[in-house]
Every structure is written in C-alpha cells, then in structure tokens.
Amino acid sequence: MARVKFLCDADRCIECNACVTACKNEHEVPWGINRRRVVTINDGKPGERSVSMACMHCTDAPCAAVCPVSCFYTTADGVVLHSKDLCIGCGYCFYACPFGAPQYPKVGNFGSRGKMDKCTYCAGGPEADSTPAEYAKYGANRLAEGKLPICAEMCSTKSLLAGDGAIIAEIYKERVTKRGYGSGMWGWKTAYSDSPTG
Amino acid sequence: MQMLATSEKWKREVMALSLGFRLARHAGVNQHGRYYVSTLLDLSGAGATSYRDGMNSGGYLTAHNVEWIESNFPLMYLFRRHVKDGGGTFRARFGVVYEEKQPDGSVKNVNLLAEGSYSKGSELTDGYPEFTYGVLKKLGWDKDLTADELATINKIGGNNPDGVGWAVDLSGGIIRVTLEHGVMAYGNGKARAVAWNLPDPVPVHREPIYTARPDLVAKYPTRPDGRQFRMANLGFSIQKAAVEKGLAKQFPIILTSGRLVEYEGGGEETRSNRWLAELQQDMFVEVNTSDAAERGIKDGGWVWVFGPENGSKARVKALVTDRVGKGVAFMPFHFAGWFQGVDQRGKYPKGNDPIVLGESVNTLTSYGYDPVTGMHEGKVTLCQIQSA
Amino acid sequence: MQLSSPLVRRRSRNLETEGRSAMARSHSTRKACIPKAAAHKASILKALCAAFALLFVVAHPAAAQLSFKPTAEAVQEDKLLNALKEGDKITGRITIPDAMAASLIQPAGRDWRDFHRSKLPIIGGVAIIGMLALLAIFLMVRGRIRVDHGFSGTKILRFASFERFTHWLTASCFIVLALSGLNISFGRILILPLFGAQAFATMSTYAKFAHDYLAFPFMLGLVIMFLIWIKDNIPGKIDLQWLKRGGGILSKGQHPPARRFNAGQKGVFWIVIIGGSLMSVSGWFLLFPYIPANVTTMQFWTVIHAVIAMLFIAAMMAHIYIGTVGMEGAFDAMGTGEVDLNWAKEHHSLWVEEEQAKGHAPSGSTPRAVPAE
Numbered sequence: 001m002a003r004v005k006f007l008c009d010a011d012r013c014i015e016c017n018a019c020v021t022a023c024k025n026e027h028e029v030p031w032g033i034n035r036r037r038v039v040t041i042n043d044g045k046p047g048e049r050s051v052s053m054a055c056m057h058c059t060d061a062p063c064a065a066v067c068p069v070s071c072f073y074t075t076a077d078g079v080v081l082h083s084k085d086l087c088i089g090c091g092y093c094f095y096a097c098p099f100g101a102p103q104y105p106k107v108g109n110f111g112s113r114g115k116m117d118k119c120t121y122c123a124g125g126p127e128a129d130s131t132p133a134e135y136a137k138y139g140a141n142r143l144a145e146g147k148l149p150i151c152a153e154m155c156s157t158k159s160l161l162a163g164d165g166a167i168i169a170e171i172y173k174e175r176v177t178k179r180g181y182g183s184g185m186w187g188w189k190t191a192y193s194d195s196p197t198g
Numbered sequence: 199m200q201m202l203a204t205s206e207k208w209k210r211e212v213m214a215l216s217l218g219f220r221l222a223r224h225a226g227v228n229q230h231g232r233y234y235v236s237t238l239l240d241l242s243g244a245g246a247t248s249y250r251d252g253m254n255s256g257g258y259l260t261a262h263n264v265e266w267i268e269s270n271f272p273l274m275y276l277f278r279r280h281v282k283d284g285g286g287t288f289r290a291r292f293g294v295v296y297e298e299k300q301p302d303g304s305v306k307n308v309n310l311l312a313e314g315s316y317s318k319g320s321e322l323t324d325g326y327p328e329f330t331y332g333v334l335k336k337l338g339w340d341k342d343l344t345a346d347e348l349a350t351i352n353k354i355g356g357n358n359p360d361g362v363g364w365a366v367d368l369s370g371g372i373i374r375v376t377l378e379h380g381v382m383a384y385g386n387g388k389a390r391a392v393a394w395n396l397p398d399p400v401p402v403h404r405e406p407i408y409t410a411r412p413d414l415v416a417k418y419p420t421r422p423d424g425r426q427f428r429m430a431n432l433g434f435s436i437q438k439a440a441v442e443k444g445l446a447k448q449f450p451i452i453l454t455s456g457r458l459v460e461y462e463g464g465g466e467e468t469r470s471n472r473w474l475a476e477l478q479q480d481m482f483v484e485v486n487t488s489d490a491a492e493r494g495i496k497d498g499g500w501v502w503v504f505g506p507e508n509g510s511k512a513r514v515k516a517l518v519t520d521r522v523g524k525g526v527a528f529m530p531f532h533f534a535g536w537f538q539g540v541d542q543r544g545k546y547p548k549g550n551d552p553i554v555l556g557e558s559v560n561t562l563t564s565y566g567y568d569p570v571t572g573m574h575e576g577k578v579t580l581c582q583i584q585s586a
Numbered sequence: 587m588q589l590s591s592p593l594v595r596r597r598s599r600n601l602e603t604e605g606r607s608a609m610a611r612s613h614s615t616r617k618a619c620i621p622k623a624a625a626h627k628a629s630i631l632k633a634l635c636a637a638f639a640l641l642f643v644v645a646h647p648a649a650a651q652l653s654f655k656p657t658a659e660a661v662q663e664d665k666l667l668n669a670l671k672e673g674d675k676i677t678g679r680i681t682i683p684d685a686m687a688a689s690l691i692q693p694a695g696r697d698w699r700d701f702h703r704s705k706l707p708i709i710g711g712v713a714i715i716g717m718l719a720l721l722a723i724f725l726m727v728r729g730r731i732r733v734d735h736g737f738s739g740t741k742i743l744r745f746a747s748f749e750r751f752t753h754w755l756t757a758s759c760f761i762v763l764a765l766s767g768l769n770i771s772f773g774r775i776l777i778l779p780l781f782g783a784q785a786f787a788t789m790s791t792y793a794k795f796a797h798d799y800l801a802f803p804f805m806l807g808l809v810i811m812f813l814i815w816i817k818d819n820i821p822g823k824i825d826l827q828w829l830k831r832g833g834g835i836l837s838k839g840q841h842p843p844a845r846r847f848n849a850g851q852k853g854v855f856w857i858v859i860i861g862g863s864l865m866s867v868s869g870w871f872l873l874f875p876y877i878p879a880n881v882t883t884m885q886f887w888t889v890i891h892a893v894i895a896m897l898f899i900a901a902m903m904a905h906i907y908i909g910t911v912g913m914e915g916a917f918d919a920m921g922t923g924e925v926d927l928n929w930a931k932e933h934h935s936l937w938v939e940e941e942q943a944k945g946h947a948p949s950g951s952t953p954r955a956v957p958a959e
Contacts, residue, residue, distance in 0.1 A: 011660065016459045017477050017681075024473040031476055032684070039678040039690045041666070044487075044520035047659035051678075053690055062699040068770045069787045070778060086787035088794050090770065091875060095885050096699040098691050109798055110873055184663035190691060460681075477681050519679075 003078040004121060005165035005192060006056055006152070007172055010049040010183045012159030015040055019052050019151035019160050026122070026150045027139025033103040035119045036151055049183050052151070052160050054119035055080065055101035056191035063093035063102060077143070078165075079121040084137050089113040098190045121162070122149040169198030233368045275389065280319040281382055287317050290385025294327050296392075312386045319380040328385040329372050332360030339375050347371025397421060397569045406578040407433050407566045408506050410452050410525065412441040421569055429572065436565045440506070449506045449580035451489060455531040455559040456577075465532030469552035481533040481556025482515045485583055486526065490518040493585055500586035502539070503529070505562030506579060512557035513539035513586055527581060529559040537561065667693065673882055685879050698885045702771075706892050710771060713900040721907045731913040733929045734839060741924035742938065742947040749814060750923050756807030756858075759800045764899050766793035771892060801869055808862045815855060818846045824936070825849035846937040854905045861898040864890060 015038050023029065023036045036054035057080045064072035064080060071086035072093075082093075091113055094102040104113035124141030127134035134141060142150060152162035161168040169185070176182035189196040225235040268276065268284045279285030296308040311325025327333065331351050334340040343351070350369035355362040364372040364383035376383040392399050398421075405411065405418045420433040440446075460477045461468040468474045483503050485495055495501055497518040504511045513536070514529065522528050535542050535555025543551050559576075566575025666676050675692040745753070769777065769790055778786040827842060828849045834840030835850075842848075847855065868891035871877060875884055909916050915929035927948065930938045941947035 010663075011657070014459075020477065021460075021473045024476075031472060034682060034684060034687050037680060037682065037687045039680055039688060041661045041676070041678040041690065043679040047661050049661050051690060062695055066699050066702050068774055069790050070774050070783065071787065086783055088787065088791045090794065091872075091884070092702070092888075095881060095888060096695045096702075098693055098695045100686060100689050100692065100881065106876070109795060112873060112875055179657075181657040181660065183660040186663045187691060189664075189667075190693065190696075479683060 002164035003166075004057070004163060005078070005168060005188075006054065006121075006149075007161040007168045007188070008052045008186055009159040009161065009172060009175060010041075010051050010186055011179075011181065012157040012175075013038070013050040013052055014157055014159075015050040016156050018154045018156050022150045022154035023054070023119070026142075027120075027135075029117070029139070030105060033105060033117050035101075035103065035117065051186045052155075053099055053101075053187070054151070055097075055121070056099055056187050057121055058191040059194045062096035062098070066092045066096040068092060073126070075123065077121075077123070079123045079143070081120055081123060081125055081138075082116065082118070083126045084115040084117075085126075087115045089115055099187060122147070165192065165195065166198050173198075277315065277317045279317070281317055281380055282377055283318075285317045287312065287320075287382045287384075287386035288389045289382075290325070290327050290387030292387070292390070294387075310387050310390065312388050316386060317380065317382070320386075321379045322381050322386070325386045325388070326381065327387075328363060328365075329376050329381075329383040330361055330363045331355065331367070331372065334372060334375060335360065339379060342375045342378065343371045347374075405437070407437045407575065408440050408445060408449070408564050408578070408580045409437070410446050410450065410580060412444070412446050415441050420566075424569070426567065426569065426572055429567070431567050431569065433566060445506050445580060449504065449582045450525065451581050451583060452526045453503070453505075453529065453559075453562060453579050453581040454526065454577050455529050455563065458530045458532055461530070461532035463532065464534060465554075466534065466552055469532065469554040472553060475553040478530075478532075479554050480515045481512075481530070481536070482517045483583065484517045484519055484522045484528040486522050486524045487518055487520055488524050489527075489583070490516065493583060495583065495585045502584045502586050503527070503562060504582045504584070505564060506581070507564045510562050511538050512536075512559070512561050514557050516583070516585075527583060529562075531559045531576060534558045663691075667691070675882065686881060689881060692881055694882060694885060698889070701889060702892070706771060706896070707775075709893060710768075710896040713896045714903070717900040717903045721904060721912075725907075725911065728836065730911065731835070733915050733926065734841075734932060735928045737915065737926045738928040740927040740948050742927050742930050742941060743923060744919045744925045744930070745923045747923060750920055752807055752810045752814065753920055755803055756811060756862075759804035759807060760902065762796050762800050763804060764895070764902070766797040767895050768899070769793050770797075771895075798873060801866070801873065804862070805866045808859065808866065811855075812859055815847075819852045819855040821849070821852055825852060841932045841935065843935045844933065844937070845940070846934060848934065850908075854901070857898070857901045861894055861901070864894045865898065868894070 017038055020034075020036050020038060027035070029035055036052060038050055038052050040048060040050045042048045057074075057078055059078070061072060061074065061080045063082075064070075064074070067082075068090055069086050069088055071084075072080060072082045074080050089104060089108050089112075091102075091104065093116060094100065094104070101118045102116045103118060104116055106112065107114040120138050120141075122140060122142035124130070124134045124144065125138035127137065129144035130141050140150070142148065147153070149162045152160045155161075161171060172182065172185060185197070223235065225233070228234045267273075268279060270284065272281075272284055272286055273279075274286045275288045276285045277287070281287075290311055292310060294309070294311050296310050297305045298308050300306055309325070311327065313325060314323070316323050316325075331340065334343070340348075347367075347369035348371070351362045351367055351371065352359045354366060354368060362372075364376070367373070373383045391401065398404075403418045404420045405415045407420055409415060415437060420437050421431075423430070423432045423434045425431065458478055460474045483501060485493075485501070490496070493501075495516045495518060497516065499516050500513060501516045502511050502513055512529075533554070533556030535546070535552065536557045538561065539557075541555060543555055560574070562579065562581060563574070563576050564579040566579075567573065568575075663676075670676065670693065673694045675689040675694070677688045678690055680688045770793075773786065773790060773793075777789075781789070822845075824843060824845060825848070828844055831840060831842040833848060833850050834842050868887040871884065871887040872891060878884060878887075909920065913933075915926050918925045918929075927938070930947075938947060
C-alpha cells in the first residue's frame with residue numbers, strides 16, 4: 001500500500017488559492033473553516049515564499065495521541081482521519097498539531113467549539129464510502145474512487161503534490177536538481193519523522 | 199461535435215477530429231469546384247471542473263498545461279522547439295527593409311529580418327522573408343514539391359508563378375516543404391513594435407496626467423488635447439493644471455490599481471461566491487512600510503485614501519508591506535458597495551448584495567483616457583493616505 | 587537574407603492601407619458588418635509586434651541587473667525552524683481573517699503533546715495516588731482523630747446555613763468538575779477500554795457539558811467563599827504556633843489553640859481561593875478560546891489548568907478526608923452547622939471563647955444531662 005503524503009513546492013506556489021477554493025467547493029466547507037490555507041512567508045521581501053498548508057497526515061499523529069476520546073484513526077494509506085460522532089470538541093488536537101490543521105465551527109456551547117473538522121486527504125470518514133451520510137459530515141471521498149486529493153489536482157502550477165510519498169519526494173528532488181534550488185519540503189521532518197526525505 | 203464523431207460517414211470524411219479540444223477539420227472541393235478547408239470548432243468550453251480531475255471537459259480553450267499547449271499548437275517565436283514540434287519564428291509580414299528617416303532628412307535602410315537567430319533545426323540560420331515559389335526556387339527547394347502541388351501553384355500563379363506566396367498556395371506545398379526544412383513559411387523577422395496606426399507608432403515616454411514628477415512633464419507631456427469620436431480628450435490641459443496647482447505635493451503617493459487572483463472584474467459575481475469571498479474579505483490599500491511608519495499606519499488598520507480630484511476619498515484597510523516601493527500604493531479594483539466610507543449595502547436589491555463589499559478604487563482614480571480606445575486611466579494617479 | 591520579393595512588399599503595403607482604411611471605416615460606420623478579417627489581422631499583427639517588442643525590451647540583459655538573488659535568498663524551512671526560540675512559531679501573511687491560520691508550523695505542539703501524554707500522567711498519578719496512599723497510611727498509623735473528652739452533647743453553631751450552602755455549592759461543583767476533568771486526562775486510558783469508544787465518547791460529551799456549565803456556579807461559590815471567610819483566614823502568629831506543634835495532628839492529646847480556622851484550614855482556604863482562581867482564569871480561556879485566538883496562549887493555559895487541577899484535587903482529597911473519615915465530629919460543621927462543644931474546645935479553643943464572650947455559645951462544658959429517672 002502506498003503511504004500518501006502532501007508536498008508543497010514553495011518555489012512554485014503562486015498563492016493563487018486554487019487549492020483552497022477547490023477544497024472548499026468539493027467538500028462544501030462552511031465559512032470560517034479553513035481545511036487548507038496558503039501562508040506567505042517573508043511577504044514583500046526578497047525570497048518571499050508561499051506554502052499551501054493543511055493536515056499533513058503525520059506518521060505519529062500528535063492529534064491522535066492527545067485526543068481524550070481517541071476519535072482518530074490512520075488508514076492503511078497513512079491518511080489520518082477522525083470520527084465526528086466521537087469528537088467532543090475539546091480542542092486538544094489543535095493545540096498539539098504543528099500545522100494548525102484542526103478547525104472548529106463556532107457552534108458549541110458558549111459558541112466556542114463544535115466538532116473538529118480538517119483535511120481528510122479527500123478520503124471521507126468512518127461512514128460508508130461515497131454515501132450522502134459521509135458527504136454531509138466529512139465531504140467527498142475521492143480516494144475511494146481512485147482519485148487523488150482535489151487540491152493537488154487543481155494546483156495551477158503543480159506546486160502542491162499529493163500521492164505516494166516516495167513518488168512525490170522523487171518528483172520534488174528532480175525539480176530541485178533541474179532548477180538548482182529548493183526552499184525545502186515544508187513540514188516533512190515534523191510530519192514524517194520516520195522518512196523525512198521520501 | 200459529438201454527433202459528428204458518432205456518425206460513421208462523417209467520421210471517415212473529416213481529416214482531423216479531436217474530441218479533446220472539440221475540433222474537426224474537413225477539406226475537399228465544394229459545389230463551386232473550389233478547394234476548401236473548413237474547421238469546425240466547438241468553442242463551448244466547460245472550464246476546469248471538479249470531475250475529470252479539474253481538466254476542461256470540452257471546448258477549444260482547454261485548461262492544459264504548458265507542455266501540452268506547446269506540443270499541440272504552433273507558437274510564434276518559440277525558438278527552442280522545431281517548427282514541426284510547435285516551434286516558430288517571428289513573422290516577417292512587413293517587408294524586409296525599413297526606410298528609417300534620419301534627422302538630416304536622408305533615409306537609412308534598416309534590415310527587418312532576424313540576424314543570427316532562428317528556430318531549432320532550421321536549415322536557414324539567419325533571417326528570411328516570407329516564402330513564395332520564387333524563394334523556394336532560389337533555395338533549390340522547389341524540387342521537393344510534388345507534381346500536384348506544382349500544378350496548383352502554376353494554376354494560381356498564372357503568368358507569375360514565382361509570386362505565389364505561402365498564404366495563397368492552396369496545395370499547401372510551400373508550407374509543407376518549408377516545414378520539412380525546419381523553417382516557417384511566414385518568414386523569420388525581427389520582433390518589432392511599430393504600430394503605424396496608433397497615435398504613438400513607437401512607444402514614447404509620456405508622464406501620466408497626475409504625476410509625482412511634475413518636473414518631467416515639460417519634457418514628456420501627455421498627448422495634446424484632441425477629440426476622440428464625440429468626446430473631447432483634454433489630458434494635456436488637465437496635466438498642465440495639475441502641475442500648476444502643485445498637486446504632487448498634496449498627493450505624494452502614486453496610486454495604481456490592479457487585480458487580485460480571487461476576484462474578477464468589478465467583482466459583483468466573484469464577491470458573491472462564498473468560496474472566493476472568504477479569501478478576500480476586505481478592500482485594502484498596500485502601503486509601503488516606510489510610508490506607513492511616517493503616517494502612523496498599522497497593518498490591518500483603517501485608513502482614508504484621498505484622490506486628487508473632487509475631494510474623493512475612500513476608507514479601506516491598510517496592508518503594510520514592502521510589496522510596493524516607497525511612494526507607491528496599490529489597491530485592487532474588484533470591490534464596490536461602499537462609497538466614501540459609507541456602506542451602501544442597503545441600496546442593493548434584496549438578495550443581490552454580494553457577500554463582500556468595499557470601496558471602489560475608481561472613486562479615487564482620475565482623469566485620463568486612452569487615445570485609441572477611450573479606456574479610463576486606472577493604473578496611475580496620485581493619492582494621499584491618512585490613518586483613519 | 588536580404589530578399590525583397592515584390593509580393594512581400596506589396597502585401598505589407600496593402601496591409602498598411604487596409605489597416606488604415608479599416609480604422610476609418612470603423613470610425614464612420616459603426617454598424618458596418620464588412621468582414622474586417624484583413625484589417626483585424628493587421629491590427630492584431632501590429633498589436634503583436636508591440637507586445638513582442640515589449641517582451642524584447644523587458645528580456646534585455648540590461649534590465650535583469652537585480653540587486654538580490656530571489657532563489658538564493660529564498661526562505662528555507664530548516665533555517666527558519668532552527669532559528670525559532672522556545673514556543674515560537676513560523677508565521678506568515680494570510681488573506682483570511684482567522685489570525686491562527688497565519689501560523690505555518692508551531693513546533694511547541696510536540697512539547698505540549700509530550701507533556702500531556704507523558705509528564706501530566708506522572709504529575710497526576712503522583713499527586714492523586716500519592717495523596718491517597720499518604721491518607722491511607724495516616725489512617726492506619728494515626729487512626730481516626732477522636733474527641734479526647736468525648737462528645738458533650740452540647741452544640742455550638744459553627745457555620746450558618748448560607749455558609750454551608752456556599753460550601754456545598756462549591757464542593758459539589760468541584761467533585762463533578764474534578765471527575766469530568768480527570769476523564770479528559772485519564773479517561774481514555776482507564777475508562778474507554780471498559781466501555782468502548784461510542785459509550786465513552788457519549789459519556790465524555792456529557793461530562794464536558796457538565797464541566798463547562800458547572801464552572802460558573804463553582805466560580806460564584808469561590809467568590810462568595812472569599813467574601814464571607816476572608817476575614818477569618820488571615821494568617822497570624824497563632825497559626826505559626828499551631829504549625830510548630832503540627833496542629834496536634836500527629837499525636838494524641840495535643841490541642842494547640844486555634845481561632846475559628848486553624849492554620850491547616852487557612853491553608854485549605856488559600857489553596858481553594860488561589861487554586862480555584864487559577865483554574866477559573868485558565869478555564870475561562872478554555873471556555874472561550876477565541877478570546878486569545880492564539881495556540882501558544884491556549885497551550886499555556888491548558889498546562890496551568892491541568893497541573894493545578896491535579897494538585898488541587900490532591901489537596902481536596904486531604905480536606906475531604908479530614909472532614910469526614912479523618913476526624914470524628916468534624917463533618918457536623920458543614921453537615922448540620924452545629925458542632926459538639928467539646929470538639930470545638932479541643933480544636934478551636936480560642937474561637938469557642940470568642941463565641942462565648944459574644945454570647946453565641948453556651949458557656950462551660952456542661953456534663954451530659956442525666957435523664958430524670
């Protein structure tokens with residue numbers, strides 16, 4: 001089984017937000033929930049780079065480790081998913097996540113946190129694949145249809161890569177070799193400490 | 199297009215059929231006994247879609263990547279590819295020699311053909327004019343023409359077959375032969391910019407009507423006052439008046455307007471799209487960090503931007519950044535729905551107000567009209583910015 | 587190639603004239619449907635020439651004399667990460683209003699995870715189980731603290747009903763808060779395996795509701811407690827003496843004088859007020875995380891909340907012990923509000939004297955009334 005990962009080539013990212021818009025549209029993500037976002041480092045200065053960031057589906061997922069109700073699970077592909085039925089909206093996963101992936105609707109008691117929502121690698125959730133029930137809670141399940149996440153598919157410059165971790169690492173290395181520079185595989189060491197380079 | 203493709207008869211008749219980019223080519227002899235080539239284009243593109251993995255599912259303008267486009271369309275001035283592979287040269291459609299008037303009244307002949315630059319695999323390693331049968335003969339390539347092609351050329355040329363050019367050669371032989379030799383039939387000329395029909399045939403520098411450098415106006419004024427269709431274009435007078443009034447001191451920052459990737463045009467449609475609207479929720483002005491420090495403007499803080507005409511002003515958020523240089527400010531032009539600090543949401547017909555409203559930058563932009571199209575000057579004016 | 591074909595020349599001139607006349611045509615007859623293919627081509631051509639010239643100018647080597655190297659100076663992730671100080675984040679600019687989204691990577695999350703999964707259980711385990719053990723040993727060794735002179739049968743009012751109400755309001759909230767809080771920290775390890783994920787999650791959801799809502803009466807109770815009891819809980823010299831003698835808790839027959847509240851109780855009071863305040867402040871931010879809207883701030887407050895909770899619970903276990911099992915006659919204080927006079931004289935002798943002087947308490951230790959025969 002392939003261990004899937006995300007890789008954002010910051011030297012290609014043009015901050016067009018196509019990935020964000022694609023994700024929002026595909027999963028009907030409500031206003032205020034940012035499953036994916038583009039962050040620009042050193043904005044306006046030389047060497048400015050943009051990175052598209054969402055859940056990195058870490059190897060030893062800190063969100064799963066700290067969850068008080070253990071609502072997370074990792075699929076055979078390495079996708080980290082969670083159950084909204086079990087989630088109590090405590091916010092711990094957000095405190096632990098290095099990438100700020102967990103998002104909460106402001107609907108809980110006191111208007112603070114509802115059930116956690118995050119990037120699912122377009123792999124849905126614990127409900128049956130590609131059912132309306134799954135869509136309502138987690139969005140589309142593209143992986144079940146043999147497709148890759150829509151954010152990477154829509155990337156206008158192919159800076160955001162998704163798929164088998166070894167393959168996308170290889171693609172990135174080829175690019176770095178060919179063009180002679182690369183600002184790094186953002187988040188890989190933090191997320192995939194077992195294989196930070198591929 | 200789909201019907202054509204499913205028809206057994208027509209499927210065999212057409213010379214080229216692409217359902218990928220919805221094109222069908224048919225050629226033959228029409229009812230008048232004349233050769234024809236027809237191209238049936240289905241331009242109704244669907245645009246990038248969420249199914250089919252974001253690829254355009256129809257239409258001529260498919261959302262393919264650069265590599266696909268280069269392989270499938272002949273591109274002018276693409277030297278790194280062979281002409282058979284989509285490469286091309288710059289057309290030499292304006293002759294081979296340009297008679298340049300010299301200051302002393304004499305005339306100098308300037309070569310308009312490329313010098314030493316050519317496309318990959320070209321047998322001619324220099325500039326060359328448009329191809330005619332005569333040119334082929336000079337190069338000895340006329341031997342490569344088939345008998346049929348030669349017959350067509352002679353038929354078209356009549357008394358002067360040498361003069362038959364690539365564009366009128368219905369056999370396509372001149373084009374075929376040139377492609378075989380790695381050259382473009384339309385010639386290999388220098389890229390030039392002499393737009394004979396434009397008011398400035400060669401671009402010259404002209405100071406904007408509202409310029410931050412009034413000292414340059416005397417040497418580089420805008421075009422003289424004139425009439426465009428029924429409208430008067432008084433750019434020169436207004437520029438002169440701005441210099442005399444010393445507006446550049448009152449409004450020291452150059453204001454330009456431009457695009458955001460999230461929105462389109464006036465923004466009424468895209469600012470009503472909930473995915474896009476969430477990404478840019480506030481109208482803003484990009485202010486340089488030193489300009490902001492001088493004015494006590496903080497990133498994300500409200501500011502008033504004042505335009506040079508009619509006491510125009512707009513209340514927007516400041517984006518303090520070095521994206522713009524000192525003395526320059528940028529505002530996107532996609533916002534509308536506020537006027538001079540007042541939210542106009544109540545004036546929209548019920549249910550038609552976009553999600554995001556903001557000041558319109560053209561409240562601030564000033565006089566100036568393109569001498570050919572009449573397009574308003576949206577790209578350069580002056581402003582002053584103040585913390586609100 | 588300097589070939590000048592007459593056809594080439596002618597065409598270019600034709601285009602010129604065609605182009606100009608096309609312009610003229612379009613000026614005069616707006617509705618002209620004349621195919622303007624040639625003129626159109628000419629103007630496209632001219633526009634293209636202009637465009638290409640521009641490209642040519644911009645691509646000119648002289649224009650490319652940049653003073654910086656954008657690729658060499660690109661931000662590098664590993665350099666940024668190494669330069670981060672403890673608790674810092676790599677942040678950038680975003681277009682959306684959620685300030686927390688501007689954080690790209692916050693490595694402190696890893697330390698927070700370590701704390702909550704490794705260190706906190708140790709702190710909690712040591713504090714709570716340690717206290718349990720301590721109390722068990724104390725009970726075994728010292729036994730229940732008895733009233734040396736036995737119960738007199740005479741009562742003295744110790745706590746008015748309002749005071750008792752405040753105490754029980756705060757205490758009952760505390761119990762539920764403590765249990766639901768411990769569920770968050772340890773439930774997954776201790777309870778989930780017993781009941782399964784669904785049942786445990788449902789229970790935890792209700793526990794969280796209880797925790798969130800009961801926080802408010804708890805805080806109210808704290809405030810009232812502070813107001814009604816602060817005056818009796820100011821530390822004094824007597825407390826020092828009391829402490830020097832260990833409060834008499836370690837050996838029988840020792841009853842150092844104390845006023846209304848002895849040093850131990852004052853300790854509990856301040857632990858409750860200070861600990862409770864820390865719990866309230868940290869808890870407030872956990873209830874309303876959008877106030878700080880900053881993950882680092884939230885991490886800080888959860889650590890405070892969790893650590894203080896463990897210590898607080900341990901302390902309260904001791905308090906509950908001494909007020910129930912640990913000392914006979916103590917529970918009456920909060921139970922009925924009236925305590926036995928002998929008990930009061932042994933443990934709060936000075937307070938009894940003050941109350942008798944005020945006339946709030948019966949004087950002397952009257953012997954048990956002998957029932958009339």
